[in-house]
Amino acid sequence: MLPATVSDADDAIDPLSAVTHPDPYPYYRELAMHRPFFRDQRLGLWVAAGAQEVAAVLSHPECRVRPPAQPVPPALAGTPAGDLFGRLIRMNDGAAHAPLKGLLMPLLAAIDPSAAAHRAAALAALLAAGTAMSAERVNGFLFTLPVVTLADLLGLPVAVDRDMAVAVAGHVAAFATAQSPLADTNAVQAGAGAAQWLAIWLADALPPAPASGPLPLLHQAAHAAGIDAQAVSANIIGLLVQACEATAALAGNTLLQLGRGTVPAGTVPEELAAQVAVSDPPVQNTRRFLAADARLCGHDVKAGDAVLVLLAAASCIGMADGKRPWTFGDGRHTCPGDRLAQALAGATVRALLARGADPAALARAFRYRPSLNARIPHFC
């Protein structure tokens, strides 16, 4: 296929800077339609932008979630954050992680999204505690309410008081930040401390066996299947981490959409969050790494090559399988929290509106947080 011409207006944007560009969608659409799979020499990455190509990469057996020679990012290796990262099902392929994944997926599937939204509404009262909704408070809320609600739904004692809830969400966010390639030394150190804090908190929080509730039952089933208890604990924290930045981004982008004043009257936040997951997706891309030489989308790719998978570009021209927003991924690592995330984001927006947050004012003063894959507004 001939490389497509990229217009002058698109010169200032590339597949990574698009994530935090004010309006990357014309550029993404152009790529999806005319350059569905290409090599970006400057970035040193293959780029998949067409819907078929995105699906093909995400389902290819040689395309792995980590470089085979580097299971943990070098900055985290040897730290508590690296130990935790290395055990996450999200960051691993292969048979060794399949049994634990087989236990975690039904655990998530058993959470009813509308019950989650109700619980979020109750916990919002604990977190808001009567203060006015400044931009800073809105930012804090976006990063706290979804994580705290998920922890609570899993049966963890996070809602003991406001300080505990804020501390748990803060440590989850610090660990999530440390995973970014943009994390500096301070962020990596904070992530290591956060991983340690979360591991100790979780160990104290779990009731001694035998006990009922989703997490003791998960530990018992894992023990019976011979799965390492540390891997189970790491992945419980992993669920909170998965819920953190992406759900904050979905709720934040939903607020922005409301603030632009183009949303039809009567659209409820949950419905709007589902639309925003397609039109202004929180997770814009993901990466895959070739474990062996392969033929991919008509090109010869080499072991060790990296592919940037532009979920947001595919999203410009439809839905995955015709029904799921591309932002939740596809194939072996598809997000199992998609419906829950939309319910939590909707409930977060609803709680903010109920406490006087003004989307129009928020949309007048914001920037996107520095990120190479998530589009997360920070209100100023």
Ligand code: HEM
């Ligand atoms: C708007 C919010 C969310 C978005 C956009 C999102 C997006 C994604 C994406 C793109 C992936 C695939 C990553 C890859 O393989 O490259 C993923 C995986 C995952 N997500 Fe989400 N997610 C969201 C919220 C959640 C929530 C709330 C949970 C937990 C309740 C969750 C749990 C997971 C897990 C466990 C995986 C790993 C699955 C596996 O390794 O097979 N996500 N998510």
